[in-house]
Amino acid sequence: MTVARRAGSTSERIVGAAVRLFAAKGFDATTVQEVVEAASVTKGALYHYFGSKDDLLFEIYRSLIGRQMADLDAIVAAGLDAATTVRRILVGLVATTARSVDETAVFVREMHRLDAGRLAGFRSERRRYHETFRSVVEQAQRTGEFASAVPADTVVLIAFGVVNQLPTWYRPDGPKSPERLGEEIADFVLAALRPTPG
Amino acid sequence: MTVARRAGSTSERIVGAAVRLFAAKGFDATTVQEVVEAASVTKGALYHYFGSKDDLLFEIYRSLIGRQMADLDAIVAAGLDAATTVRRILVGLVATTARSVDETAVFVREMHRLDAGRLAGFRSERRRYHETFRSVVEQAQRTGEFASAVPADTVVLIAFGVVNQLPTWYRPDGPKSPERLGEEIADFVLAALRPTPG
Numbered sequence: 007m008t009v010a011r012r013a014g015s016t017s018e019r020i021v022g023a024a025v026r027l028f029a030a031k032g033f034d035a036t037t038v039q040e041v042v043e044a045a046s047v048t049k050g051a052l053y054h055y056f057g058s059k060d061d062l063l064f065e066i067y068r069s070l071i072g073r074q075m076a077d078l079d080a081i082v083a084a085g086l087d088a089a090t091t092v093r094r095i096l097v098g099l100v101a102t103t104a105r106s107v108d109e110t111a112v113f114v115r116e117m118h119r120l121d122a123g124r125l126a127g128f129r130s131e132r133r134r135y136h137e138t139f140r141s142v143v144e145q146a147q148r149t150g151e152f153a154s155a156v157p158a159d160t161v162v163l164i165a166f167g168v169v170n171q172l173p174t175w176y177r178p179d180g181p182k183s184p185e186r187l188g189e190e191i192a193d194f195v196l197a198a199l200r201p202t203p204g
Numbered sequence: 205m206t207v208a209r210r211a212g213s214t215s216e217r218i219v220g221a222a223v224r225l226f227a228a229k230g231f232d233a234t235t236v237q238e239v240v241e242a243a244s245v246t247k248g249a250l251y252h253y254f255g256s257k258d259d260l261l262f263e264i265y266r267s268l269i270g271r272q273m274a275d276l277d278a279i280v281a282a283g284l285d286a287a288t289t290v291r292r293i294l295v296g297l298v299a300t301t302a303r304s305v306d307e308t309a310v311f312v313r314e315m316h317r318l319d320a321g322r323l324a325g326f327r328s329e330r331r332r333y334h335e336t337f338r339s340v341v342e343q344a345q346r347t348g349e350f351a352s353a354v355p356a357d358t359v360v361l362i363a364f365g366v367v368n369q370l371p372t373w374y375r376p377d378g379p380k381s382p383e384r385l386g387e388e389i390a391d392f393v394l395a396a397l398r399p400t401p402g
Contacts, residue, residue, distance in 0.1 A: 032316075114312070115313065115316065118230075118313065153395065155391055155392075155395060156388050156391050156392045156395070157388065160385070160388040160389065160392065161392065163366050163369070163373065164362065164365075164366045164389060164392055164393075166369075167362075167365035167366030167367070167368070167369040167370075168361050168362045168365030168366070169365070170365070170369050170372075171361070171364075171365040171368050171369060172365075174368075175361065187358070190354050190355065190358040191358065191361075191362060193353055193354050194353075194354045194358065194359065194362055194396045195362075195396070197351065197353060197354070197395070197396040197397075197398075198392045198393070198395040198396035199395075200395075203401070
């Protein structure tokens, strides 16, 4: 359970305002007072949830990766065939990433500010996400459902590479919806994993 | 022809020292005096080549993308079949990116500081790189050498996504050489582009 969920809409509004300000003006140039005004909350309310601007930065990414991890767990728990599982994971991940380009851009730019403990926490969450996906690929490679010419760890790097880069090129007014993009990425990954006949 | 090439080793030494300092300490915390000392040059020599720290930041990426663009042009000019061309491009790009993780990490973190003109210049260089690769894929899709299920622009995003993300996960002491990684990425991309029989 995340802070944002426990706290309901007040802390979500604060995080949303912080994301917009950090994305537009940069982290350094944004003051706590500006976040308070943009979120229409009192300074006391902000400090009830977040001890500092650094806490806000951390929460931006933590709540995003928390939602994505919950989505991933639900898809894997459904126990569908590997191709459907991989397709659902990629289409869902592209959609949530496309809807969170500001969060991701701010985080990528400022994550080197996080203290060692938080950076380790973020890395371990990300590792769990990657390892869950990798084990889906690996298991299907063992059963022959997927081709095993390329090791599963490299498949993970390729499939998530394009998603992680998305905030650098995605435009909400572009010609393709996030779902369409996700389907194309899934088509490509699944074509590469198609077992060769014979 | 780049400034680095015209100027030979002095400006290259300055850029190399700047990369190491920016990567280790951050751009803001690094002074021109520290760059001068680390490069063993005079301040006058630095200002002969670079008007400011911003110029250094720009040159770091510009010289990298300049080398990569020259490599790409040479591979395409060789006029080999599409599969060999795509393999050479990806293996070469993974190798140069793996050897330049500091340059890329610094640039990704600090590129939002570039003024509008330079940002536009960088984007147009990157676009030319992407479009050259895309036209190789598109042409092979037209002749049937590659499958055309996934549009060439999405193929480009996937193939370059993993390369652009490389600085976030690549470790020089990791188990795979850049060449091995590049071959695996090329294997995957070419497997996805293999025409379906019938």
